[in-house]
Amino acid sequence: MPREIPESHGFHVFPSVVKSLDAFDAHSxxxxxxxxxxxxxxxxxxxxxxxxxxxxxxxxxxxxxxLVGGFASSRGTTYTVANGLHQDGISGVLFAEEVGLITRxxxxxxxxxxxxxxxxxxxxxxxxxxxxxxxxxxxxxxxxELSRDLMQIGGQIFVGLPIQGSDTGDYLxxxxxxxxxxxGLVAVGDVVEQGRELMFCxxxxxxxxxxxxxxxxxxxxxxxxxxxxxxxxxxxxxGVNLFGPESAELKQIRDTLxxxxxxxxxxxGEISQDRLYGYxxxxxxxx
Numbered sequence: 001m002p003r004e005i006p007e008s009h010g011f012h013v014f015p016s017v018v019k020s021l022d023a024f025d026a027h028s029x030x031x032x033x034x035x036x037x038x039x040x041x042x043x044x045x046x047x048x049x050x051x052x053x054x055x056x057x058x059x060x061x062x063x064x065x066x067l068v069g070g071f072a073s074s075r076g077t078t079y080t081v082a083n084g085l086h087q088d089g090i091s092g093v094l095f096a097e098e099v100g101l102i103t104r105x106x107x108x109x110x111x112x113x114x115x116x117x118x119x120x121x122x123x124x125x126x127x128x129x130x131x132x133x134x135x136x137x138x139x140x141x142x143x144x145e146l147s148r149d150l151m152q153i154g155g156q157i158f159v160g161l162p163i164q165g166s167d168t169g170d171y172l173x174x175x176x177x178x179x180x181x182x183x184g185l186v187a188v189g190d191v192v193e194q195g196r197e198l199m200f201c202x203x204x205x206x207x208x209x210x211x212x213x214x215x216x217x218x219x220x221x222x223x224x225x226x227x228x229x230x231x232x233x234x235x236x237x238x239g240v241n242l243f244g245p246e247s248a249e250l251k252q253i254r255d256t257l258x259x260x261x262x263x264x265x266x267x268x269g270e271i272s273q274d275r276l277y278g279y280x281x282x283x284x285x286x287x
Contacts (some may be wrong), residue, residue, distance in 0.1 A: 009035060010099045013082050015236030018089035019050060028061075028094065035096040037062045039103070041231060041284065042092035046268050052088050052276055059274035062094070067274060068103050068284045070233040070267025100224050100287035105272045106215040107209050108238055109158050113141030118196050124177070126186040126230035127197075129178040133184030141200045150179060159188050160201045163275070172255050173279045175202060179216050203279060208242050209252065212281060216256040219285060227257060227285040232264035234281040239266060253266035253283065 012031045017024045039062050044051050053073075059065045069092060072078050091159035095101060116137055120127035126134035138157075140149040146153055153176065160171040178187035192198070234249065243249040253262065270277045 001281065006247055007092055010096050012037070012094045012096075013135060014040075014094065015082060015090035016080060016086035017054055018048065021054070021061075024058075024061075025185060031062055032094065035094075037094035038064050038099070038101060039068060039284075040092050040094045042090050042271060043066050043265075044071050044090040044269075044271065045080055045086075046071040046073075047090050048088050048090075051090060055271060056274045057092065063096060063097060065274060066103070067092075067271050068231070068233065068282050070235075070265065070282065071269040071270045071276075073236055073266055073268040083129040085238045089145045094203070099157065100228075102219060102287060103272070103282065104215045104273055105161055105170070105270070105277065106208075106212045106281040106283070107160075107171070107173065107201075107282075108235060108242060109160065109213070110142075110207035110211060111171075112157075112202045113200050114170040115162065115197045115199050116141075118194050118198060121192045121194050124186060124191055126189050126192060128183075134186040135179055135181065135184040137274075138179075138186055138200060138265040142202075150181075156202060156204065158201045158203060158279070159190075159226075160199045161192075161198070162197050171199070171201075172275065172277060173203075175278075183226055186265065189257060198285065203242070205244065208238065208260045212249070212252055213256070215281075215283065216253060218238065220257055223257075223285070223287060227260045229261040230257075230263075231284045231287045232262055232281060233267050233270050234264065235270055235277075235279045235280050236266050236268055238281060245268070249281070257285075 001268040072080050079085040080091045080255050100180050129137040130189045159174045162171045175189035177189050270280045270282050272282050
């Protein structure tokens with residue numbers, strides 16, 4: 001049997017939420033009312049089709065409207081963890097307001113062109129951007145060298161969807177999943193809408209390191225003392241694949257913030273606030 005962790009006023013572990021928050025509210029509602037949690041650290045099963053809606057609903061149970069964490073990843077059966085192993089849903093821990101926490105995310109990409117307006121689209125197909133064929137705009141933004149052989153842009157070029165109202169310039173990174181040279185179309189790994197803005201982004205080691213450095217310096221500027229500990233959720237596409245061997249990504253965190261206790265996991269999708277990200281690193285520090 002899993003060992004129960006004794007709770008304090010500062011935190012509250014909740015079991016897996018699979019379809020609705022009815023059981024969650026019955027289990028955790030009284031603690032939430034008494035302690036006003038600032039945020040929750042969560043672990044989610046990517047196989048659950050309701051996960052994105054549950055993320056938004058869970059975030060509303062916190063005073064900051066904030067979750068941090070990610071989707072579990074596994075070569076076999078996928079489990080989430082909270083006082084034991086769970087499947088299918090979202091489990092995690094709520095932290096009360098008196099627990100000192102700060103969090104930021106680092107994008108794995110950097111914009112390479114201006115913001116473009118989607119002027120025609122159908123589901124996940126970009127038809128025109130700024131009134132021009134989407135593929136023509138893509139070629140212009142990525143430059144002549146990459147445009148000569150579009151087969152090489154896979155894994156390098158992505159679409160960034162700016163988050164409306166964000167005061168930090170955050171954006172959601174989505175894959176390019178196809179192009180149609182004859183019709184000038186570009187397919188994206190998400191539903192896109194006419195009138196929304198996007199920009200094309202590049203993912204490589206240099207841009208990832210630069211953005212991680214930006215995020216770490218922002219966090220360091222908010223610290224009055226070394227962090228007591230931290231939790232880092234990093235995309236599977238980062239790590240050795242992007243930063244290089246010998247834990248280079250984690251060493252960059254240590255070199256900027258110092259040597260402090262740090263745990264975490266590689267995720268198949270990252271959670272920050274009430275949104276699902278990709279190719280990001282989400283770092284939460286106990287202050």
